[in-house]
Amino acid sequence: MTTKHTPAPWILKTRKWTNHDIDSVVESESGEQIAYFPNLKDKSNAKLIAAAPDLLEALQLIFKHYDRNNGESPHHCHLHKAHWDIDDAVCEVCADWEKARAAIAKATQ
DSSP states (O other): OOSOOOOOOOEEEEEEEESEEEEEEEETTTEEEEEEEEEEEGGHHHHHHHHHHHHHHHHHHHHHHTTTTTTTOTHHHHTTTTTTTTOOTOOOOHHHHHHHHHHHHHHOO
């Protein structure tokens, strides 16, 4: 899979300065800065950003294995209606599948 973003892995580094300030930076393996967070309270955001390329790759791999179903979720409504009592208008599995597909598009388009 080709990507336009800086290749993974992205590494989260927390730095402590001599004046007791603490900041975080997300860097590529080669040391390229991806994101900078000036204070410790942003560390949760930094962790999420550092994991972004891995999350994207995981979603892409899932779709690679299941896109054999004509672009539909492997649990698409018509495939599992016979087994469960599912309302025609709402299928949470299919909605979640589409959210994942939208997340990939948001990151790659």
